[in-house]
Amino acid sequence: MCRIDYYSRPEWSFSQLKHIVKSGIDYAVFAKNGGLPAPASKFIDIGQIVHDEILQQGKQHWVVKAYPNFLTKEAKEWRDAQTLPIIDEVQFEQIASCCEQIKTHPLYNTLLVNNDIQNEKELYAKVNGVSLRGKADAWTKLPNGMVTITDLKTTAKFDDWKYNSFKMHYDLQSSVYSNLSADETDFYFFIAETIKPFRTAVMHVSQEFYENGNKKLATCIEEIVKFGSRKLDFHQNKTLADTVELGDMSW
Numbered sequence: 001m002c003r004i005d006y007y008s009r010p011e012w013s014f015s016q017l018k019h020i021v022k023s024g025i026d027y028a029v030f031a032k033n034g035g036l037p038a039p040a041s042k043f044i045d046i047g048q049i050v051h052d053e054i055l056q057q058g059k060q061h062w063v064v065k066a067y068p069n070f071l072t073k074e075a076k077e078w079r080d081a082q083t084l085p086i087i088d089e090v091q092f093e094q095i096a097s098c099c100e101q102i103k104t105h106p107l108y109n110t111l112l113v114n115n116d117i118q119n120e121k122e123l124y125a126k127v128n129g130v131s132l133r134g135k136a137d138a139w140t141k142l143p144n145g146m147v148t149i150t151d152l153k154t155t156a157k158f159d160d161w162k163y164n165s166f167k168m169h170y171d172l173q174s175s176v177y178s179n180l181s182a183d184e185t186d187f188y189f190f191i192a193e194t195i196k197p198f199r200t201a202v203m204h205v206s207q208e209f210y211e212n213g214n215k216k217l218a219t220c221i222e223e224i225v226k227f228g229s230r231k232l233d234f235h236q237n238k239t240l241a242d243t244v245e246l247g248d249m250s251w
Helices: 003-007 014-023 025-032 046-055 073-081 089-103 108-112 161-167 170-180 207-227
Strands: 118-127 130-141 147-155 185-193 200-204
Touching: 014 025, 014 170, 014 207, 025 207, 046 089, 046 130, 046 147, 089 108, 089 185, 108 130, 108 147, 108 185, 118 170, 130 170, 130 207, 147 170, 161 170, 161 200, 170 185, 170 207
Parallel strands: 147 185
Antiparallel strands: 118 130, 130 147, 185 200
């Protein structure tokens, strides 16, 4: 299934469920229905290109800038004819270095890419009547029936990634993908820096991490069921007794 068709499907994905935890069910439904504007950033998403280069090998995901600038008519026509992201030589070196570090990691062939691993495997399931979907970066079913899922993450610097993973709700992601898999699941995050020195790390999801994600998923499912088919409501506080109480932040 092409990327556009997949992302337009009606099931709830991790990124959509994350909105419920962060911003509430009404915001999440609004976002899921396409209410939010597309990102306005003109910057090349280096992380996404790295992701595609690793998981969709054999395809072209970018073109190198053929002109120093796009001031001439010829250069503008070339730019406008491109259907892939245009990167410069510095970005090319950045992407190449990041991908090389990933591919030379000792666990690359164990967790991310080999003949037994299915990359970008689509998964679908219902949890308490709510349809969920996910696309596993790397999915493997072992001889013992257990499933291994690895999610590739890119970041500028991963020193605090272990602690920020809770803030980014990756515990919820591990829970969603575990529920999407019909078998017992072992979940890993393969993390790669997109800037020098292009460090890599692998982190394993503990039972505690899963359980924390399961609590978030249960809350999301409950909120979706309660929302039903009612209209969106962005008034978070409707009575004086319901207003948010701010504390004294003076030192």
